[in-house]
Amino acid sequence: MAESLQISPAEWDVMAIVWESGSTTAADVIARLSDSHDWSHRTIRTLLARLVEKGALKYTVDGKAYIYRPAVTREQCVRQEGRSFMNKVFGGDVGALLVHFVEDAQLSPEEVEKLRQLLATKKDPRRRKSQ
Amino acid sequence: MAESLQISPAEWDVMAIVWESGSTTAADVIARLSDSHDWSHRTIRTLLARLVEKGALKYTVDGKAYIYRPAVTREQCVRQEGRSFMNKVFGGDVGALLVHFVEDAQLSPEEVEKLRQLLATKKDPRRRKSQ
């Protein structure tokens, strides 16, 4: 199935809402984006249409309006975006990427601990498991 | 100074070389990119010109050719790109970002250990800082 979807930053904001909702209408997306963005509803409708065109969203008709649903999973897109970012900025070096974000970020002690535990499971191959 | 430079993926490949070299000529960049990319030298010259125009590179004239040098540091750009990526894909949640990359990546035991140590310095405020 359609690999390598190109989702632009503005489109991500729309996808984020649809992923979160599972299924929504344009009106809902518009309402939810109005807090964070100063976009015309036209703009958002255009983005929705483009996402459908790209195959990132699908819709069913419900009376007058469309019900939008994701056609790709968030994980899929995150993985893809993540890889292309990693390649672009860190030349594919995950280690460097992680070091950068750990250094740049303000992590709470809880997050640090969580990550250390997560790393612990990565260190020991026996606990790696399931591919 | 000039915040928010927009450096495209293709331009990053060029910048990567200039950052690494400190200062180079177009010919050198072209030569070094020929391994990894199948770009016409025209394309690379265009990218160099655009980067100068954007203020990411500067040059001095040396006889016939230009000597290009970075006008912005790699760290600056990495930080900026990192943040916009984090905001776009992870809604600004560094923790989620780190978890994602740790899970997605194949880290060598050495890398895991290095990261755990790095995290250790983050956890304890007393050891923070030290450079």
Added chain:
DNA sequence: GACGATTGACCACATCTGTAGTACAACTGT
């Protein structure tokens, strides 16, 4: 049943990107 609000379809338009081509000047070898 006409009317305004809502919604999708289609259109527009400037800018950015990827990817080059053309023109022209300078340096170089003979």
Added chain:
DNA sequence: ACAGTTGTACTACAGATGTGGTCAATCGTC
């Protein structure tokens, strides 16, 4: 001094992106 080589400047052009307008169908309302 002239031609080839090399380098920069200017131009091109299609597809992606951000941003939004016009139009016509539809739906609820008076």
